[in-house]
Amino acid sequence: MSGTSLKEDDIVRDLFITTTHHWLLFFTNQGRVYRVKAWQIPEKSRTARGTYVANVEGLTLQPRETIAAVVDLKDFGSEPSAPRHLLFATRHGMVKRTRLEEFDSPRSVLIAINLRDDDELIGVQVTSGRDEVILVSRKAMSIRFHERDARAMGRDTSGVRGMALDSDDEVLSMTRAVPDGQLLVVTEEGYGKRTPLERYPVQRRGGKGVRTATLVESRGGLVGAIVAAYEQEVFIVTDIGTIIRMDGKDIRPTGRATQGVRVMKPSQGAKVASIAPVMEGEELAGEV
16 A cells, blocks of 8 residues: 655655644754644645645745754643754754753744854754664764763753764664664665664764774765664665665675675666665555
8 A cells, every 4th residue: 555656766764653734844954943843744645745745834944954854742731851952953063952842842943052154954863861872973983972971051052962973974773772673774886784772882972883894995985874673674765766665674684894695787877875674554444
């Protein structure tokens, strides 16, 4: 059963079971957050292609501004003993943690993080105050640390160093560690590997971390990294729009500093561009 009609080079990256009363927070690469109610997204039939996000009321993107992350929220509240936070990561390795209630504002557009120089926001996670996160760089370094290592700050701040990077490196992804999770990575030339998270030691933020793959020039740099369950299916997407779907468990598990195995052979002149988890809307039926 298809949940939506997509363009040939498009995939579903985020899927939410929501109600018209929930908030949707659209975080952009330039560090802003646009807040809209779910009812402001035009309702479409199950197989419709959908609405371009910049055409949603209250969501006027600036030039060269793109959506970096989307968060679905029932409300901005927290338990006093366990406040919820938003954790941000940038391309240059900065991280910032801000209490969720600071985004409960009547304004539809807020500064989520102050970015330095030519930095960009690359990821946002809702955290419980007790979570661990993993940053992965394009040069195949990774660091796992507890979110408490980044003290809570206000919205209009730049954050602290999450990962030390070489001058030619940048952060590719940020994701929360989950019990029994596997870190899946894929390279430009279609080589991938998965490694149990238990192989990644918890460290203090701000270090260089540990190697998560051995890269060689013929296999290209990392273009995607996600934490997934053992049986998670994934999409692998090329820069010319070719998409394959495979079961993550078919990727042979290896240690951290290994080269991985062939998971996709891009056509001549093409490169793998990204990896994304398969979102099965029909599997969530009845959970609302």
